[in-house]
Amino acid sequence: MKSYCKIALVGNPNSGKSSLFNxxxxxxxxTGNFPGVTVDKRSGSCELDADTESEIIDFPGIYSVYPKSxxxxxxxxxxxxxxHESYPDVVVVVVDxxxxxxxxxxxxxxxxxxxxxxxxxxxxxxxxxxxxxINAVKLAMHLNVPVVKINARVGGGIDLLKAAIxxxxxxxxxATQSSQSAFFDxxxxxxxxxxxxxTKFGLxxxxxxxxxxxQHNNFTFLNPTQRxxxxxMAVQYxxxxxxxxxxxxxxxxxxxxxxxxDSVKQKTVVHQPLWTKRLDSVLLHPFWGYVGFMIxxxxxxxxxxxxxxxxxxxxxxxxxxxxxxxxxxxxxxNLTELLTDGILxxxxxxxxxxPQIAFLFLLISILEESGYMSRVMVLMDKIMRRFGLNGxxxxxxxxxxxxxxPAIMAARSISNRKDRLITILVTPLMSCSARLPIFxxxxxxxxxxxxxxxxxxxxxxxxxxxxxLGTVSAILTAWALxxxxxxKDEGFFVMEIPTYKLPRWNHVGLTIYDAVKAFVLEAGKxxxxxxxxxxxxxxxxxGDAMQxxxxxxxxxxxxxxxxxxxxxxxxxSTLDSAAVANAVNAQRLEASYAGHFGKFIEPAIKPLGYDWxxxxxxxxxxxxxxxxxxxxxxxxxxxxxxxxxxxxxxxxRLLAEVNPDTGKAMYTPALSFSLLIFYVFAMMCMxxxxxxxxxxxxxxxxxxxxxxxxxxxYLLAYLTYQVLK
Amino acid sequence: xIERTVADLxxxxxxxIKGFRNASLSxxxxxxxxxxxxxxxxxxxxxxxCPVGVRVLGYKLSMRKxxxxxxxxxx
Numbered sequence: 001m002k003s004y005c006k007i008a009l010v011g012n013p014n015s016g017k018s019s020l021f022n023x024x025x026x027x028x029x030x031t032g033n034f035p036g037v038t039v040d041k042r043s044g045s046c047e048l049d050a051d052t053e054s055e056i057i058d059f060p061g062i063y064s065v066y067p068k069s070x071x072x073x074x075x076x077x078x079x080x081x082x083x084h085e086s087y088p089d090v091v092v093v094v095v096d097x098x099x100x101x102x103x104x105x106x107x108x109x110x111x112x113x114x115x116x117x118x119x120x121x122x123x124x125x126x127x128x129x130x131x132x133x134i135n136a137v138k139l140a141m142h143l144n145v146p147v148v149k150i151n152a153r154v155g156g157g158i159d160l161l162k163a164a165i166x167x168x169x170x171x172x173x174x175a176t177q178s179s180q181s182a183f184f185d186x187x188x189x190x191x192x193x194x195x196x197x198x199t200k201f202g203l204x205x206x207x208x209x210x211x212x213x214x215q216h217n218n219f220t221f222l223n224p225t226q227r228x229x230x231x232x233m234a235v236q237y238x239x240x241x242x243x244x245x246x247x248x249x250x251x252x253x254x255x256x257x258x259x260x261x262d263s264v265k266q267k268t269v270v271h272q273p274l275w276t277k278r279l280d281s282v283l284l285h286p287f288w289g290y291v292g293f294m295i296x297x298x299x300x301x302x303x304x305x306x307x308x309x310x311x312x313x314x315x316x317x318x319x320x321x322x323x324x325x326x327x328x329x330x331x332x333x334n335l336t337e338l339l340t341d342g343i344l345x346x347x348x349x350x351x352x353x354x355p356q357i358a359f360l361f362l363l364i365s366i367l368e369e370s371g372y373m374s375r376v377m378v379l380m381d382k383i384m385r386r387f388g389l390n391g392x393x394x395x396x397x398x399x400x401x402x403x404x405x406p407a408i409m410a411a412r413s414i415s416n417r418k419d420r421l422i423t424i425l426v427t428p429l430m431s432c433s434a435r436l437p438i439f440x441x442x443x444x445x446x447x448x449x450x451x452x453x454x455x456x457x458x459x460x461x462x463x464x465x466x467x468x469l470g471t472v473s474a475i476l477t478a479w480a481l482x483x484x485x486x487x488k489d490e491g492f493f494v495m496e497i498p499t500y501k502l503p504r505w506n507h508v509g510l511t512i513y514d515a516v517k518a519f520v521l522e523a524g525k526x527x528x529x530x531x532x533x534x535x536x537x538x539x540x541x542x543g544d545a546m547q548x549x550x551x552x553x554x555x556x557x558x559x560x561x562x563x564x565x566x567x568x569x570x571x572x573s574t575l576d577s578a579a580v581a582n583a584v585n586a587q588r589l590e591a592s593y594a595g596h597f598g599k600f601i602e603p604a605i606k607p608l609g610y611d612w613x614x615x616x617x618x619x620x621x622x623x624x625x626x627x628x629x630x631x632x633x634x635x636x637x638x639x640x641x642x643x644x645x646x647x648x649x650x651x652x653r654l655l656a657e658v659n660p661d662t663g664k665a666m667y668t669p670a671l672s673f674s675l676l677i678f679y680v681f682a683m684m685c686m687x688x689x690x691x692x693x694x695x696x697x698x699x700x701x702x703x704x705x706x707x708x709x710x711x712x713x714y715l716l717a718y719l720t721y722q723v724l725k
Numbered sequence: 726x727i728e729r730t731v732a733d734l735x736x737x738x739x740x741x742i743k744g745f746r747n748a749s750l751s752x753x754x755x756x757x758x759x760x761x762x763x764x765x766x767x768x769x770x771x772x773x774x775c776p777v778g779v780r781v782l783g784y785k786l787s788m789r790k791x792x793x794x795x796x797x798x799x800x
Contacts, residue, residue, distance in 0.1 A: 063753075063756050063757065064756045066752070066756070068753060098783075098784075099782065099783065099784045101758060101782050101783075102756075102757065102758040102782050102784070105756060105758075130783070242748045242749050242751075242752060243748065245752050246748070246751055246752060246755060249752070249755040249756055250755065250760060250761070253755075253758075253760050266783075280769070284769055284771070284772075284778075285772075286772035287772075289772055290772065374787070377787075378771050378776050378778070378787050379771060379772060381771065381775065381776050381789070382771065382773040382774070382775050382776070383773070391776070492750060492753055492788070492789075492792055493776055493787070493788055493789045493792060494753045494754060494757055494786065494787075494788045494792055495786070495787050495788070496757070496784065496785070496786055496787075497778060497784075497785040497786065497787050499785075
């Protein structure tokens with residue numbers, strides 16, 4: 001029988017905690033949620049020895065047990081609650097050896113909670129580069145815990161770490177370490193209050209009792225009555241939380257310094273690695289810093305739009321080929337049509353995104369991994385603040401180009417609540433990757449393939465223009481909201497500037513894998529489901545309406561053919577029969593449920609230049625924008641049944657579409673630009689709405705966001721169409 | 726007499742931290758290692774003069790000018 005235990009990884013941001021997590025768990029990891037809160041819980045399994053299996057939980061990076069942002073709250077919510085399902089048997093505190101003093105602050109706090117601890121010294125190579133020498137044996141003696149030297153990047157010291165974890169786990173069994181000398185003893189300052197809390201909640205640990213006093217309002221395991229009671233006691237004991245914390249931190253640093261002088265030596269003082277200094281002299285330069293940022297942004301766009309094109313065409317073509325092949329091979333019938341025009345068309349609409357999403361996440365994770373992202377925050381802070389945003393809004397806004405859902409979640413790192421709310425509200429205006437296929441197809445339809453200076457294509461410029469439009473409106477909206485939104489809060493911008501590091505490619509790979517998987521599974525489910533529903537809705541109609549529509553067309557055409565019987569050739573008659581088949585299909589679609597639906601909303605979208613077919617796609621894409629292209633391809637593959645046209649690409653189908661009113665091409669520049677503008681602004685993504693609801697804890701802000709964005713989209717699309725028409 | 730703060734430092738200048746003006750802001754600064762009695766060096770100014778970057782405890786920290794202004798230094 002294998003024994004089982006839970007291990008928590010805790011440490012400062014940039015301490016290499018996630019690298020260690022990946023080393024311990026490999027690919028046996030999953031992302032879930034901590035119960036009751038919306039913080040991602042990364043956990044995975046790891047075999048400590050032949051008899052012990054463990055669950056490793058990677059907690060968000062923190063500087064101390066006192067949380068400064070939403071994500072950080074979860075750490076103490078778990079560690080202060082022994083009944084929590086994620087409460088660990090052993091905590092591994094990972095520290096950056098090049099910055100030992102500051103990293104040890106958190107360590108001394110964790111150890112005072114009386115949870116068995118192992119200290120993992122990471123980044124010793126960086127420390128060595130700064131002439132810092134750490135005597136791990138002396139440190140272990142002073143701290144009275146196992147200290148293990150690891151190299152999380154390459155996996156050094158992992159076996160020793162596992163052994164130390166096991167030893168700590170065995171030691172902990174049955175041994176209550178209440179006699180252990182604490183780094184900070186709150187009973188020296190508020191003995192009665194601590195004693196009161198301990199009796200009231202049945203606690204044995206002084207420091208844990210102190211956490212109840214400081215953080216009871218963040219603890220989900222306490223009920224409102226309990227929180228109120230602690231509040232009342234704090235008033236009674238005249239407890240000043242801020243003053244107390246300041247004393248605690250200073251007290252801890254005094255102790256840490258005593259140990260450090262003995263066990264850590266730095267021969268000659270080197271403040272930071274030389275290459276970090278050199279890179280910063282350019283990347284944080286008043287002029288070259290911004291030039292560098294612009295170049296990096298341009299490179300990102302180039303990668304997403306140019307490099308992703310070839311694999312996207314390949315996928316698009318592959319799906320079209322497969323669809324044609326299936327139609328040729330399988331017996332004709334409803335089932336085959338459902339498979340090719342419904343399911344396959346829907347899946348194609350999902351798969352075609354993969355290259356772009358992969359490229360975007362590749363670049364964003366490289367920027368974050370290398371440490372450049374925090375420089376961007378510094379560069380942009382003052383500019384962003386003029387518009388009611390924050391230097392830290394840059395990450396959500398840039399990530400918004402990939403997908404608004406993770407981007408909005410990334411806004412949690414913004415400690416100022418007003419800045420955070422505004423960032424959440426404007427991030428969906430950044431054109432996400434789901435809009436890209438819509439943009440690409442519509443631009444390809446109406447913008448000529450002219451190139452200037454041999455390299456800059458007009459189509460790419462148009463695309464860039466749409467992205468700029470989204471970005472500019474995000475910033476202007478933030479500026480407008482700055483005066484409207486009133487949330488009083490004091491935030492701060494105190495932030496570590498990490499040294500530059502080479503990206504850890506396995507991290508980058510995992511990020512891309514997770515993003516693509518989440519997209520294909522989550523978005524894919526909706527898209528395929530909607531595609532199937534849509535196919536059914538487009539293939540069947542109320543009663544015998546569709547049959548009647550077909551009979552009517554056939555009757556009209558046979559009369560027409562009859563009157564033209566003046567010795568027509570065979571070729572002529574086959575052409576006619578193809579045209580008849582097309583007309584029949586168009587009539588059938590119009591008489592179907594989907595057609596009725598589209599016709600119903602046609603009056604509302606007519607001013608924007610859209611017909612009922614686009615209306616159907618528009619409605620379907622309210623769930624998710626990416627549905628639009630899939631829907632169009634489903635509708636048009638049902639609508640056009642010419643024998644050679646089954647394996648046409650979506651673009652070819654749209655090009656062939658004729659406006660019944662004018663007899664010319666349906667997709668005129670006016671219509672296409674109106675659609676483009678609509679999709680730049682309209683809030684059409686259920687996942688984003690759900691995320692905003694979760695992050696703002698209510699329907700108020702997602703509702704406001706939905707109406708202003710969609711309203712803006714409608715208005716501007718109307719203006720575009722009327723002007724260009 | 727006007728007290729000097731980290732915001733008054735010139736680029737490259739080092740001073741010793743004396744205390745803080747703003748109690749709640751001081752907590753984060755203390756946690757990050759800006760301790761009374763320890764040295765702090767102004768490392769860089771962002772292109773528009775804010776935020777600023779300081780070196781403390783041997784690593785780099787960035788903060789807004791208003792935050793730097795809350796850290797009092799010895800004369």
